[in-house]
Amino acid sequence: MQKQHAIAIIDSGVGGLTVAREVMRQLPQEQIIYFGDNARCPYGSRDPEEIRYFCLQMVDFLSQYPLKALVIACNTATAVALEDLRERLNIPVLGVIEPGARAALSASRSGRIGVIGTETTIRTAAYERALRRIHPELYVVGKACPAFVPLVEQQLQHTEEAVRIVKETLAPLHQYDLDTLILGCTHYPLLTSLIAEAMGETVTLISSAEETARELSMLLSLQDSLATARGDGVEHHFYTSGDDVTFRNIGEAWFGCHINVQRKILEKAPNF
Amino acid sequence: MQKQHAIAIIDSGVGGLTVAREVMRQLPQEQIIYFGDNARCPYGSRDPEEIRYFCLQMVDFLSQYPLKALVIACNTATAVALEDLRERLNIPVLGVIEPGARAALSASRSGRIGVIGTETTIRTAAYERALRRIHPELYVVGKACPAFVPLVEQQLQHTEEAVRIVKETLAPLHQYDLDTLILGCTHYPLLTSLIAEAMGETVTLISSAEETARELSMLLSLQDSLATARGDGVEHHFYTSGDDVTFRNIGEAWFGCHINVQRKILEKAPNF
Known part of the structure; x- marks a missing residue:
């Protein structure tokens, strides 16, 4: 695991931004790559198989980045997909x-x-x-x-x-x-x-949110994989399957600063 | 690492009882084996080499028990002996x-x-x-x-x-x-x-103290080594290099229950 690799955060929508904000505050040297599945939010009443499929789609997309940890920043997704993702991935996976x-x-x-x-x-x-x-x-x-x-x-x-x-x-x-x-x-x-x-x-x-950021900090510290200072600062990336303007508005209000948001449409899932 | 193995806690004296109490409260199924080096307390103004030697003596003694983790419940000892103990032991070592x-x-x-x-x-x-x-x-x-x-x-x-x-x-x-x-x-x-x-x-x-108990909980959970319920309850053991009556008085006032304390004199350390 490389110290300067990114932390992936996935969520059903904007809720995981609370985790992202805590990671930024508690671990300001870490880079975050976030995916919010707003197009299919909320997850809360969906079939567990379907939620697992959605999570895999987000993780597949984020895997274009070199990653050192994955945070499932959604309680519903943690409840149904944590074990599955832990088995499939060779990086640490934290739920909330x-x-x-x-x-x-x-x-x-x-x-x-x-x-x-x-x-x-x-x-x-x-x-x-x-x-x-x-x-x-x-x-x-x-x-x-x-x-x-x-x-x-x-x-x-x-x-x-x-x-x-x-x-x-x-x-x-x-x-x-x-x-x-x-x-x-x-x-x-x-x-x-x-x-x-x-x-x-x-x-x-x-x-x-706060607690997960803290446990992520502990995990990276125990594995001696905390990022060190980056000369050119840290650039986070946010993706949403929904409307990027709405996502940016909510995110910027929550973070109090400009964020870089791109829309990424995920393929339709099979019927569950 | 065995789930039913004990957690060793070492300290310069009774201060680590604050960690022990939190471990009991947050992880009531875990067994604790504690060593307080009251005879040589306080550590705070001693030579680092001497403190490392004292810690090794305590750990050697406690190794008669099957252990799954060691907590250095003393800030001074953590500051000077954590890395050394992590290298020497094949169980996780947490400092405070x-x-x-x-x-x-x-x-x-x-x-x-x-x-x-x-x-x-x-x-x-x-x-x-x-x-x-x-x-x-x-x-x-x-x-x-x-x-x-x-x-x-x-x-x-x-x-x-x-x-x-x-x-x-x-x-x-x-x-x-x-x-x-x-x-x-x-x-x-x-x-x-x-x-x-x-x-x-x-x-x-x-x-x-509280935070260390919580990180111990996270560590055991991540390693899938949390103790399961014991039919006959949990029996903790406390050792002190100093006066066992004084230690018991302080401990029982702090825990609000009877504790099992034994005196164990450690060999005099070489001069540092």
Whole structure:
């Protein structure tokens, strides 16, 4: 593995930009090559076989770059495609579920942990399994929030409607006396302030995005493959299967700087 | 590496119990074998060669147990002995410095980070190097606090004298406008409330103990060597080169439960 090779990040859309931003902040010497499959977003209610196929398509395309690690920056894709991609690729593959689970275990004092995510993420109980594999005696409750991703993808997070939807969706969680809530979807950090307000001050929110960047840092460090300073700076590349102008608008608002976005249409998948 | 093998933790004394407690909390299925070199504590002002020799003595003794990982739960020992132990042992060796550095990078928004530790830890600038290796553009300031470890080892942390010493020692740090302070010594989490009061609310304290337990969890998970449930529970073993009654008192106060402590005198080291 070469130190100056890039880190590939794949996601169903713009949610993985939260992971990309954390990687840029925590590992500013690393180059990122990102693919957002906006044309087929959201993944949350799709067939697992179909999601695995989509992930392989993105990875195939990104393999034109020399890569040293792959981050699946989508909880749904991590839940269904992580093992498959780990078997197929000869570079380390990180998902966002285990980092989030470990951070929640570190943060929770009462052992009462909530997970919010897409329907598929919650249905696969991937967080619950990751948590219980490490610590069998936890109280874990999951809640699917299918309305959240569209709010972000349609840039509605600053509207009154978003406030109402977030509040109503999370209200049933109050009965469980949680002290920690995992944002089990990489779109959700874009709704952090609304979620924090809906849950109240006593609940610690865990962003898988931050945690995944940190575990990537640990992994590169352990393998002695952290990038060193580049004389000409770092140039990241972003690809989307959807509309590049929308993607650029969301990305630039999130990063606060210009980003280089290209549209790349992926072949239609077979029927699943 | 066997899943049910133990995790060895070595420290200059009782400071590493903060790491042990976090490992127990975050990884309750793992067995811990601990060695505290209280008879020769503190390490903070000793010769690096001597510290490496002490670490090897502890590891040699603990090798009677089947081990799957070693944690050097002492910042001073990590600063001078980590590389040496990594080369000599065929199990993963974790120190406490890199986990603390990565957590600080994740927590800091302003990039103005302070490090407190023993004289040797600060003199070797081990945190500064770990931080800059990942992120070259940080403001890092170190402050040696040689009076802190004796406060903990002599169980004086709840006295007025401790409040005064902590406040006076940390006062010079206020001028640097830090947003994050690394507790770069595993004894310091036992002084957390005093340090938090002295630094003020705007400074996030990073405990290497918590972070190291979390990175251990990640490492075991990546290597698929997390322990599975044990029918007869987990029995930890604690050894000290010093007084076992004092060690047990400090340990039981810290864990809130009975612990099994044995004294083990190590051979006198050659002169360094």
